[in-house]
Amino acid sequence: MPMKSFNAGAFxxxxxxxxxxxxxxxxxxxSDVNPIASAFWRMLLAAPVLWAWALATARIDRAAGLRTELSPIVAWSGLFFGIELGIWHLALHYTTVANATLLSNLAPxxxxxxxxxxxxxxxxxxxxAGMALALVGAVVLIGPSATGGGTHLLGDGLGLLSTTFYAAYQLVVKDARGSYSTAxxxxxxxxxxxxVLLxxxxxxxxPFWPASMAGWLPLLGLALxxxxxxxTVIAYAFAHLPASLASVSLLVQPLTAAVAALAIFGERLGPLQLAGGVLLLCGIYFSKRGHT
Known part of the structure; x- marks a missing residue:
């Protein structure tokens, strides 16, 4: 790709x-609320900001012939994302942050x-070949939980289940993007x-409500x-980058989650899990390159 066509800001x-x-x-x-409540507050606190953006650009949307009303396809996107987010937040309650984040990247x-x-x-x-590599990585990643059983296996299973609804969400959003603005x-x-989550x-x-004013800070962080x-920022970037380059985001998310979970919670990936995570991410990366 010529350097002049590379959008450094989007990257x-x-x-x-x-x-x-x-x-x-x-x-x-x-957060100090239950897992589903944290997902709900994430959406509710983000909604006013998104609606302010949407209303500010309403005239531009109408001038461009874009839809502004609620339609079935948009409602489906909210339903699928609500189910996915609820299951994923529940998975985080039972398994490690790194495992749940890695497994969520199987959506493609x-x-x-x-x-x-x-x-x-x-x-x-x-x-x-990339898909096969990713599936092998997922099996290796979940392996220690499967042999040990308990809540970690339940969490990994929920993390894997959440990816199916996230895939459905992405498919519906892809269809809706042609007639709606991002905002x-x-x-x-x-x-x-x-x-859906309420x-x-x-x-x-x-708990549904945070116990103190300080308890709102993680929820505001989730929203903002x-x-x-x-x-929102990734949606902007996807519109200005080729899909093969955009797949780099798959590598950044679980890496951030794993490093932060290690620093804050002391959650460590064992050698087998680490190998599985690397195989999973490499498989998804190469499969996306082979598809674009």
């Missing part, structure tokens, strides 16, 4: 967004599986996600750092 935004999302698990662990492989089953899309040998789409989707946050054992500073 920096991509890396910053990946780092921001990498802190999502850390901030959830630092589930997307590829859907494209093959539903649309008969064919993939290169490089993609298939309007994220404002609607985030609001629907908050509504009854489960109230039903789940554990992970939801807005992470997902």
């Amino acid at each position: 920096a935004a991509l890396l910053a967004g990946g780092v921001a999302i990498g802190f999502a698990g850390i901030l959830m662990r630092l 492989l589930f997307i590829a599986l859907w494209l093959w089953l539903a649309h008969g899309e064919r993939f290169s040998r490089g993609f298939l 309007r789409l994220m404002a609607w989707s985030t609001s629907v996600t908050a509504l 009854p489960f946050a109230l039903w789940m054992p554990g 750092v992970a939801q807005i500073g992470g997902q």
